[in-house]
Amino acid sequence: MKVKTLGLCFTAALLAACSEPPEIAAKAAKRPDVAPYMGANNGFVTKNWTPGNQASWTESIDQRNQGQNEYSRLK
């Protein structure tokens, strides 16, 4: 009986090592990402749109996209 109890305690102690402390589990959880139209916290943001305004960001990016189209640039 004593050996059995000791064995159970030993197993429980071993298995406890496999658990993950809650603070580590929380740290490994996915964090939210902020959308690009919210702007960047540096001095390199282009001036032709308003950070936080999705429509203005989309319009600005679409315009910038056309910079890669030499057919439209040559017109």
Add this chain to the structure above:
Amino acid sequence: MARMKFICDTERCIECNGCVTACKNDNEVPWGVNRRRVVTVNDGIIGQEKSVSVACMHCSDAPCMAVCPVDCFYRTDEGVVLHDKDICIGCGYCSFACPFGAPQFLSKGAFGSRSKMDKCTFCSGGPEENGSVAEFEKYGRNRLAEGKLPLCAEMCSTKALIGGDSDIITDIFNNRVATREKNGHYPGSKAFGWTTAYGGLDTPAPTPTPAAKIPGAK
């Protein structure tokens, strides 16, 4: 909503490696890691030599996301596949799953012989604060949040590599192909990697997953 994608026009790529250099420099990518590289096939065979600039294609149904055992990947509303380096364990499954060889690892790092995974972020950083030093150190520049497009595409001298909203860049590419056909040339009517990464015409648009939808996200 914009769906950010890359196209490389193999008829225009001249293997200058400008995109590779721009990416490494702008993002301060460490020695031994190349987020973008230029692959050349039929090297030296006149008329058959083709070069293509390859990086993460930000697949619609990304295999790296499917195999990641710690679920560190997420897809933004802009269709960009990103990952959280604080969750990545550097197991390397994603590099085996990726058809483009995009996931990269430093040969030495915190996890024995392999570091945490590093890959092209479409110049849109990671889950750290947009434009912050922490974001730059882990993921490189966040040009999307600065109102810009990836530098590799924007600085491509021949405009072989184009990146941005899929509707616009496919329109640019289709226009080129139509012009070539009009001039009696038919090469390069299919963009390298497009169907592999984004599927055919009947492929449904991907659903943005989790990080942007987590409570607290702006």
